[in-house]
Amino acid sequence: MDVEIFTHRNCTECNLLLDFLEQRGLLGKVKLIDTELYPFLAFERGVISTPSIFVNGKLIYAGKVDFQELETILSGGQVVRKVNREELVEKLMEGIVDSFAATAWLYVNRDFESFMAQRDFVLAVTGLALSENPEEEYQYLRNVVIKEGENLLQEWEPRILRNISSNFVREIYWLYGNKVGKERLFSIYTPEIFAHWLMVRGGSVGRVGLRIHPISDTKVMLRITKAYSYTVENYDQLWERVEREQRAIKSRDLARHLVL
The missing domain is CATH 3.40.30.10 (Glutaredoxin)
Incomplete structure (x- = not known):
């Protein structure tokens, strides 16, 4: 295996x-x-x-x-999951908001039809990869989310905004190492720069998968400005959480190396 x-x-x-x-x-x-x-x-x-x-x-x-x-x-055992259709949409959305790439791409582009083409990811996060009849359930799920996509994004928006803002702050932590004052940071990262960052970070490597929306696209910029404002308003709390998280990771990594 x-x-x-x-x-x-x-x-x-x-x-x-x-x-x-x-x-x-x-x-x-x-x-x-x-x-x-x-x-x-x-x-x-x-x-x-x-x-x-x-x-x-x-x-x-x-x-x-x-x-x-x-x-x-x-250990060589077999795992087969039973499918409950009532849980599939929630499992998919949980998987999406757990992935920054998926979250950022969907939040900016609002395109569930293209996203559902990531079939292997969808099967994995919903548990369908371990089910007996994944194709039938996948098609059912695909039809539901394409129809209800905009409603789902609105319903899950609080989790989506937390994901986007947390990942932005996490990357600032990696980039600077120390906390940057809010006023200085957001004078560097204006809404336009933040918009570019979010579009580029949304599931792209190089230009593969990249969709750049013009700043003049008011609908897209309205959404991105909402994420930007959320990040500014919650910056201090987000920084504290990210700092604790990253210190815990470093401590765990050090302990693992000492054991090895």
Whole structure:
């Protein structure tokens, strides 16, 4: 059995997964691929959320991982999930708001039809990848979200805004290392610069997948300005949370290296 796990060093879920696998003595059964070092390989495989786990070339998990299920799979057992159609839309949206690439792209472009073409990701985050009849359920889900897409984006907007703003602050943390004063930061990152950042970060590598909307597109800019305002208003709280998160990751990583 060939099990590949695409990770990122600053991904909390990835670090929790690695801790679990190490504690269970299962690290030797998987191949770890760092998306920071091999971005084009990740892009080629359709990875838009970490951790992403492939079993014999098939994407099984994206973002959230059921650790007990994975342990069963790595131990040679079989996992088959029962499908509840009433839960599929919520599972999909949970998977989307757990992925910054998916969140940013959908928030800016409002195009569920194109997004649902990421079939492997959809199957993984909804659990359909481990179901007996994924194709029928996928088509059902696709029809629902294409029809209800705008309503879903409005319903999930609070989670979407938190995702976008948290990831912006997280990247500022990585870029500067120390907290930048709010006034200085947002004099550098004007709404127009923030808009460019959000469009570029929305699921693109280079120009692949990139959609640039003109600043004169008032509908798009209205949405982006809302995300920008949310980020400005919550900057201090977001910074504190990101700082705690990143320190915890560094401490866990150091402890893992000391054990090894």
